[in-house]
Amino acid sequence: MNTKNFILRLGLGMISTNAFSQIGVNTSNPHGAFHVDGAKDNSAAGNPSAAQQANDFVVTPEGNVGFGTISPSNRLDVNGIVRIRTVDQAPSSTSVSPVYIDPNGVIVKSPPPNNYGEITYRSASVASGAAATLITGLENGAFRVTVITGGQCGNMVTVEFFLHNYSLNNYFGLNGQNGFAISAISPGRPAFTQTIKTSVAVTWLGLAICADGGNSTANDFTLSMPSFGTINVTNNGNVSRTYRIVLTRLD
Structure with missing residues (x-):
């Protein structure tokens, strides 16, 4: 027997086919269009046990794997632990939706029409006294909004808002909820000034002076909605700031 014939017979000995064109690797009892028994521990008849299936790979006639x-x-x-070694990062202009696990272990998204939990992230650098658009084209929905800014000395501030964005009857607006800054006067929360439903001014008391030239007003800003689906920020401080905004859909 030459080498080529030996290899061919060895390969055929490891693969089993039946009358229904099922292919089995390391098993003479395939349970799918293609079935690999990794540990060669399946029985020649009947269904393999759960422990025997643990090392099996199957492709069904329907295309399920x-x-x-x-x-x-x-x-x-x-049926086992899944590891994903590499995941691409979404561009900052992309809204991303979380995934959930249903009672059957199936990965799902939140049901339509609204993908609650969806996260949108944007950022913009704004000069003192200037304004910039952070978000445009926002869809209908209710959102929790977080704005983060701060200076080069690590004097960061975080502010939260609730935002409604509904085109029907122009029902859109926002409301300041809470915030925190380490260097502000205890308890480190901001003051919100709101005279219309679409604009909230944020100010801080006793904010520490920063090495970048920022004084006690450096992290003051106004968040506003000039129109449906649009969110602007105005820098009320004395130095330039970069504003990061994160929207989490609530409905």
Whole structure:
């Protein structure tokens, strides 16, 4: 027997086919269009046990793929721990939605029409006294909004708002909720000034002077909605600031 014939027979000995064109690797008892028994521990008849299936890989006639199960109920069905080594980062201009696990272990998104939990992130550098648009084209919904800014000395501030954005009857606006700054007068919360539903001014008392030239007003700003779906920020401080805004959909 020459080497080529030996290799061919060895390969055929490891692969089993039946009358229904099922292919089995390391098993003479395949349970799918393609079935690999990794540990070669399946029985020649009947269904393998749960422990035997743990090292199996199956592709069903419907195109479902199972790891650790011979009966995958979804396009990809993994009975075991899953590890993803590389995940691409979404561009900052992209809104991303969280995923959840239903009682059956299936990965799902929140149901339509609104993807609650969806997160949108933007940032903008704004000169003292100037204004910039942080968000445009925001869809209908209710959101929790977080704005973060601060100076080069680590004197960061975080401010939270509730925001409603509904085109029907022009029901859009925002309201300041809370905030925190380490260097502000205890308890380190901001003062909100709001005279109309679409604009909130944020000021801090006793904010420490920063090495970048920022005085006690450096982190003061106004967050506003000049129109449906648009969020602007105005820098009320004495130096330039970069504002980061994070929107989390609530409905």
